Amino acid sequence: MSASPSTLRGVLSPVLTPFEADLSPSSPRFLRHCRALIAQDVGLAVFGTNSEGNSLSVAEKRRLLDVLVEAGLPPSRMMPGTGACALPDAIELTRHAVEAGCAGVLMLPPFYYKGVSDEGLFRSFAAVIDAVADPRLRVYLYHIPPVAQVGISLPLIERLLGRYPGVVAGIKDSSGEWSNTKAVIEAFGAQGFEVFAGSETFLLSTLRAGGAGCISATANVNGAAIAAAAARWREPGADERQAALDRVRAAFQKRPMIAAMKAAIATGTGDEDWCRVRPPLVELAVEARRGLDADLDAIGYVRPTLPAPD
Amino acid sequence: MSASPSTLRGVLSPVLTPFEADLSPSSPRFLRHCRALIAQDVGLAVFGTNSEGNSLSVAEKRRLLDVLVEAGLPPSRMMPGTGACALPDAIELTRHAVEAGCAGVLMLPPFYYKGVSDEGLFRSFAAVIDAVADPRLRVYLYHIPPVAQVGISLPLIERLLGRYPGVVAGIKDSSGEWSNTKAVIEAFGAQGFEVFAGSETFLLSTLRAGGAGCISATANVNGAAIAAAAARWREPGADERQAALDRVRAAFQKRPMIAAMKAAIATGTGDEDWCRVRPPLVELAVEARRGLDADLDAIGYVRPTLPAPD
Numbered sequence: 001m002s003a004s005p006s007t008l009r010g011v012l013s014p015v016l017t018p019f020e021a022d023l024s025p026s027s028p029r030f031l032r033h034c035r036a037l038i039a040q041d042v043g044l045a046v047f048g049t050n051s052e053g054n055s056l057s058v059a060e061k062r063r064l065l066d067v068l069v070e071a072g073l074p075p076s077r078m079m080p081g082t083g084a085c086a087l088p089d090a091i092e093l094t095r096h097a098v099e100a101g102c103a104g105v106l107m108l109p110p111f112y113y114k115g116v117s118d119e120g121l122f123r124s125f126a127a128v129i130d131a132v133a134d135p136r137l138r139v140y141l142y143h144i145p146p147v148a149q150v151g152i153s154l155p156l157i158e159r160l161l162g163r164y165p166g167v168v169a170g171i172k173d174s175s176g177e178w179s180n181t182k183a184v185i186e187a188f189g190a191q192g193f194e195v196f197a198g199s200e201t202f203l204l205s206t207l208r209a210g211g212a213g214c215i216s217a218t219a220n221v222n223g224a225a226i227a228a229a230a231a232r233w234r235e236p237g238a239d240e241r242q243a244a245l246d247r248v249r250a251a252f253q254k255r256p257m258i259a260a261m262k263a264a265i266a267t268g269t270g271d272e273d274w275c276r277v278r279p280p281l282v283e284l285a286v287e288a289r290r291g292l293d294a295d296l297d298a299i300g301y302v303r304p305t306l307p308a309p310d
Numbered sequence: 311m312s313a314s315p316s317t318l319r320g321v322l323s324p325v326l327t328p329f330e331a332d333l334s335p336s337s338p339r340f341l342r343h344c345r346a347l348i349a350q351d352v353g354l355a356v357f358g359t360n361s362e363g364n365s366l367s368v369a370e371k372r373r374l375l376d377v378l379v380e381a382g383l384p385p386s387r388m389m390p391g392t393g394a395c396a397l398p399d400a401i402e403l404t405r406h407a408v409e410a411g412c413a414g415v416l417m418l419p420p421f422y423y424k425g426v427s428d429e430g431l432f433r434s435f436a437a438v439i440d441a442v443a444d445p446r447l448r449v450y451l452y453h454i455p456p457v458a459q460v461g462i463s464l465p466l467i468e469r470l471l472g473r474y475p476g477v478v479a480g481i482k483d484s485s486g487e488w489s490n491t492k493a494v495i496e497a498f499g500a501q502g503f504e505v506f507a508g509s510e511t512f513l514l515s516t517l518r519a520g521g522a523g524c525i526s527a528t529a530n531v532n533g534a535a536i537a538a539a540a541a542r543w544r545e546p547g548a549d550e551r552q553a554a555l556d557r558v559r560a561a562f563q564k565r566p567m568i569a570a571m572k573a574a575i576a577t578g579t580g581d582e583d584w585c586r587v588r589p590p591l592v593e594l595a596v597e598a599r600r601g602l603d604a605d606l607d608a609i610g611y612v613r614p615t616l617p618a619p620d
């Protein structure tokens with residue numbers, strides 16, 4: 001493979017999914033938030049872990065993606081999560097994303113069974129790619145062992161690249177281990193395989209090592225700064241910019257991240273409906289929210305101020 | 311709650327799901343296998359872990375359940391797995407099972423997010439029960455931390471029983487820890503809460519302690535013996551019968567269980583199509599199958615001889 005760089009390089013966000021009072025996804029809030037992210041040059045990795053993507057049904061995900069595309073947001077900046085425990089679900093979502101023109105899909109391995117073999121995981125990815133059978137498909141592998149428990153090894157990547165060159169396009173490494181991210185870049189980066197760090201913590205390290213960028217939850221609430229740090233990584237002050245990103249992330253990471261980011265958006269927009277999460281998650285408790293606010297104020301964090309609901 | 315004993319007590323099997331060459335579920339084989347289990351007095355806990363239940367889409371599970379009910383198999387002996395990561399999926403499957411007349415459903419907690427709170431899990435189960443809103447619903451909680459990683463604590467059971475007496479009807483404990491099964495029986499058994507051991511390993515212990523029976527993978531391949539051991543647990547020879555069950559289970563448990571059980575059925579029926587599994591699982595390797603056959607022969611195991619395909 002000698003692929004040209006994709007339109008996805010840089011910074012993407014696993015877009016938070018807002019919910020209505022009946023816990024159905026709130027399309028208007030979702031669309032507004034996605035528009036704001038795009039305006040900050042943050043790509044849309046919708047239906048990721050921090051999107052509560054696995055708490056959404058296949059039909060709900062299809063519908064939300066349609067909302068974005070029909071509103072004219074650029075599919076060239078979309079990498080929806082399409083992995084699933086059940087093959088038919090992964091196939092349906094992946095096909096839908098490709099037909100919508102998405103530049104890539106972010107694919108979790110099936111994650112219910114633990115201790116499965118690389119052979120079984122190879123067959124899982126292969127089954128989806130073979131079934132979708134579309135030359136436009138670009139698969140980004142999603143390695144997040146702390147949550148999925150099922151990870152993606154280097155030998156598995158090598159085997160997939162050998163069988164599906166050009167289709168298997170990159171990886172999001174949310175292992176939290178820089179040594180792994182580095183090893184993947186060193187092994188496969190030169191052939192155009194795009195390696196995204198799983199958070200901005202390793203953004204500068206990833207770009208310096210030849211990686212493609214990061215896909216980070218906190219890009220939901222600190223997108224402009226993360227995107228600027230990525231765009232200007234060769235310029236003076238890069239380490240200071242990275243340190244500033246780290247301070248913001250630390251404040252969110254001290255709490256349940258998804259609920260904390262939603263609370264920050266609720267505060268910034270004045271729209272308390274943003275606080276809702278789907279079970280099994282729970283919204284931030286009052287005390288925790290107060291602590292988050294204090295921490296954010298202490299570092300001079302400016303909250304996102306998306307327009308309130310129409 | 312002072313519920314009368316359910317029609318599910320005794321032995322149930324997480325029914326293996328056979329697949330066609332294109333990896334779609336094989337309804338004819340599934341129906342034949344279910345008929346054979348019912349004939350052995352083994353109940354149908356379809357769509358469990360050993361059914362590859364989480365590798366099936368919601369639509370596939372609905373269809374397979376319909377096949378059984380339309381063929382006249384007794385819903386009074388059915389406890390389909392209906393838990394899912396996404397609430398809408400769990401609600402749809404649970405509602406479908408209740409409308410089909412199933413005596414109960416076996417409900418996994420949402421299992422993607424790890425380290426979630428009991429509050430979040432309570433809300434998950436409550437959301438399904440409230441949405442289905444059918445007085446016929448009987449929920450059996452599915453505690454299988456070695457696989458799901460997300461477990462069901464005693465305080466959570468207590469809270470659910472307090473809020474949904476009569477609806478929250480029991481549990482399958484696949485923790486593999488007898489101390490936990492015993493604690494659940496002691497805490498809630500007297501009020502009619504039906505505790506099923508997650509395998510026949512603890513069948514006798516569970517029945518002696520006042521539990522309801524077991525839901526065991528190996529009932530797919532040793533159903534008659536397990537059902538007999540359950541029915542005659544107060545009669546002389548119970549410990550010997552339990553020991554015989556343990557020997558058979560050990561032979562299967564030494565290998566990847568699902569693939570091993572499917573291989574045994576393939577050998578017994580002469581229908582090699584039974585060997586198929588869905589990714590990420592893989593079928594038993596030739597060497598492992600030979601080892602299984604040798605182990606089974608050594609203990610005088612008689613293979614299931616379901617009729618071959620029509």
